[in-house]
Amino acid sequence: MPATHHTRSLQRASTVRRCLCALAAWCFGIALAANASAAQVELSIACRCVEGGVNGAEARWLKQYVIPEYVAAARAQGRDVAVRLREFAGSAEQMSQQLALDFATAQGADLAEFDGFQIPGFVDAGLLKPLAETAGPEADAWEGWSHIPDSAQALVRFRGKRYGVPEQTDVRMIFYRRDLFRRAGLDADHWQPRSWGDLLDAARKLKALDPKSFPLQINAGVAMGEATTMQGYLMLLAGTGEELRDDTGRWIVSSANILGVLDFYKTVYRDEQLGEARTQRLVSGRNRSFTDFQRGKSAILIESNWFYYTAIDPQGDFPIADRDAVVGWAKMPARAPGGGVRAQDFVSVSGGNSFVLNPHSKHPREAWSLLAFMNSAPALRNYQEYNEHLCVRDDVLPPRSQFLRDSGRELLPLTTIRPIDADYEKVSAEIQRMTESVIAGKLTPRAAMGEYAAAVKQIVGTDRTIAFDLRGAAP
Template sequence: MRRLWVAVLVGTVLGWSATAIGEAISLTVTARAVRGGVNSALVQWLEDLVFPAFVQWMKAQGKDVQVEFIQFGGSDEALKQQYALDLKVGKGADIIGFDGFWIPEFDAAGLVKPLDEVVGPQVWEWEGWAYIPQGMREILGYKGKVYGLALGTDVRVIFYRRDIFEKAGIIPAGSGLRWQPRSWEELLNTARYIKKVLPDVIPLQINAGTEMGEATTMQGWFMVLLGTGIHMYDFESGKWYGEHPGILEALNFYKTVYIDEGLGDARLQLIPGARARTFELFRDGKIAMLVEGDWFWRSVLAPGSEWAIPNRNEVVDWAMMPAKEPGAGYRSQNFVTISGGTGFILNPNTSHPSEAWALLSFAFSREMQLEFQKIQPRIRSRTDVPVVGDPVMSEMAKALLPYTTVRPMLPGYPQISYQAQLVTERVVSGLMTPEEAMAAYAEALVELVGPENVIRKK
């Protein structure tokens, strides 16, 4: 590892200084990753780059530290069960690869603790916090506390076909100008115009229905609902929104797109294999605008995929999803998005909390994260880490990480997410009016979490 890194990192990256001790320290890290198998890039990065550099850095501080990665190739559920068994008896690796969805359950059982309770208040002295927005902290957070660091994340945007926009005259051909709606009305007006001048093109698809699964919740429901100013969950009161003007506005948006004006194809959201069919139609230039995650760009449309577009960079562009009106979005934002992701937490049973935090924060330094980008480029939790080799992804990260939020990290979320998918399906299929669908949604929430945990109209 280059000595330059050691010189740069000493005393600056970690925000603490180690003191020499007379015995060797052994640290372990585990995650669902196997060299040559699942998440192989993670093992490569840690074992070949992070660990050697960290050991060298600690040696310069007078500490003899050895680090080992414990590979796990089983399922996520098997790993979760192993963690529960280990933590209950005070064992397990010092640093643990963790899914944010597990934190509420493990916290309720007293098995995990926030970073500052494991390490102490000095954890907040790390320079990296200045580059990790609140939304990124929430990926491995719960009830306002931060339990770990998110390794990678994603964002959601409106992907659009530049060639269709140019053909319709929305963007002058060859101008390099970009389209960016500032409100729902501007977005809908664009869709209306495309329908008028290019009747063979589906203007706008935004995910709805149970066939799409969680893609409906994340790429559809959240992207509309956040634009009304609310989340699915009110973090202040600790209650789920069951009936609210924002929910009705969101459902009416779906009704406008799929029922009233036919700006999207409702059947396409409900048929078996709906998502794959949507990808196919976008690839073939039959869909003008599609709300999707950045995975759509870096995987679905990328070379080698069955939906790849050879001249992707010339004919595909993206725009931020606007709030209903400027300033009307969640947290009074002009634009909205939502992220998911996994990362690492500290084992509260570690015998070396300071050194474990030193290793974790070292791995999440800008220098080490940039090295990971060379192996597996994607959006990272730090805003100062671009996506190497992909300026489009880098631009998305820079523009959208400050706007992002996360799903409620609560045990009841999966069932409520399904109800969100169902409420959109009832509207886009014409089975219920938005008012009827909202009432049914609220009743389902009451059954799932109890009336005391649901916000309803007075």
């Protein structure tokens, strides 16, 4: 018995030893592998795009063109580079949340898709560094800058420094369904409202045709996030001739024009039920507003041109097969002709998509070289083949789309951009809150504006706000 016991423990010891040997060999192997790949530079790109999902064409372009072409070009120059695409499927808000947390903890992709309006907040927090600081002087010497108009460069500039490369810009407008307009006896081919009254009248006619329908959607509320501010509130506010801040940079917290915008919302969502407030308040409301338009449940939608060339593209997430025939567009009118900003008859709002360089990138020069490649004219012309869009480069035009050429030509001269201000994002959240109170019927426009005023004063400080006289405003 003791003999067998002894053998068994010997056996056990040898098993342990064998395991240890294997473990050591494994570790050694890993070390070798790591050593071998040390020569390879690994980069990653984060985008709010998913193959077969949101911004699917962008994901395909990055995966099928940008990455393989760049890797091949680098190899031709003797550099071994691997590029990985990190696809993000969530909302734009969630993406920026993710980026803020990534950059704050020195994590995240080397290149990240970025909405320019967040640059001030990120820069002040030290989460973004000027391109020239991260990538070196060649970033400012890039050939592409001479092809990007100054208005587009402003989207990524803060205190005189560049923080990213803008790729595309957008304009906002009214989309309408010709089939429903025809049925309501409206001008289905060349509809162009000249005032808010015209816009409401068209919606009323559509509503009269089917009293249960909600023909008009203009974004409002908290659930819509930034889409409320961009596609809804700012489009209306620009139509009153007012902006968020006055000429000296003070935030306007109370004015007859703000009341006018809120009254418009109240007319649409409460008094006449021309739009469905429920859609605006749903968690997934923006997608619902797309589906409603796609299925002809709504007839007028105020959206970014992105909606046309990506969402309802026949290959998009919310495809309309005969889009070009069914969907028309019109410029957003001022409240009354000549009443918009800069005394314009029509208004628009623009934002833009850019890519920034992660300041914690391990290979900032290689990352910049990839970014410059992505934004070179040949690469962006190739992108147009995947998805036609308004590229900011003046040497990359939409090759075929009449819609993009027309809307860009007509609206870019009229457009306005959001304040480039570190407090903008918080004020924008208050705008969403203010419109929510009105469309939900919780507060009158005046009371909602009162809450907005108090909240903005708390955010930016009372001395940086201004309240205009309300005499003459509707009660």
